[in-house]
Amino acid sequence: MLSTGYALSQGVTTSSVNGTVVDETGAALPGANIVATHTPSGTRYGAVTNIEGRYSIPGMRVGGPYTIVASFIGYNTRTEEGIILSLGSGATVNFSMSDSDSELSEILVTADRTQRLARIVPVQTRLSAISRFLPCRLFPEELEILQD
Structure with missing residues (x-):
């Protein structure tokens, strides 16, 4: 009996990016959005970052x-540009975010299930101050529930 010994396997054909997102x-920063675009x-x-501020994007070209x-x-x-990914090994890209000076007049949160509308009060709260609580949790004393 003769055997050629050929093994058919696909192997690793992708790469990944991972890292952390923190404030100053x-x-x-749990809940931060990460978007990687293959430029060509x-x-x-x-x-989206987890509770520890970590993210991972597997299966990338x-x-x-x-x-x-x-x-x-x-x-x-x-933004980080010019990131090159190698076969089988991931790149680490960490971000340190700085506060925006934007002011928020109000945030409207709607829910399909209850058909209620929630509004953050006070109206002129600085955006970065309340963003530390979003999207993880909202405290009842900060919400005003409006009936339909």
């Missing part, structure tokens, strides 16, 4: 360059 004090093709990949954007309500958007 080094505190984690326009393919977009996305992730090898090569690049990539533009990676981090955004979070109440903070200035950060």
Whole structure:
């Protein structure tokens, strides 16, 4: 009996990007949005940071360059460009976000299930001050529930 010994396997064909998103004090920013765009093709990949401010985007196309954007309500958007991904090994891209000077007149939160409308009070609260509580939690004393 003769055997040729050929093994058919696919192997690793992708790469990944991971990292952390923190504020100016080094505190984690859970819920920050990360969008990585493969510049030549326009393919977009996305992730949201976990409670520790960490994100991971697996299964990305090898090569690049990539533009990676981090955004979070109440903070200035950060961008890293020219990221090149290697086969089988991930790139680490960390972001340190700075407060935005934007002021918020109000935030409207709607829910399909209850058909109620919630509004953050006081109206002229600085956006970065309340963003530390969003989207993780809202405190009852900060909400005014409006009936339909």
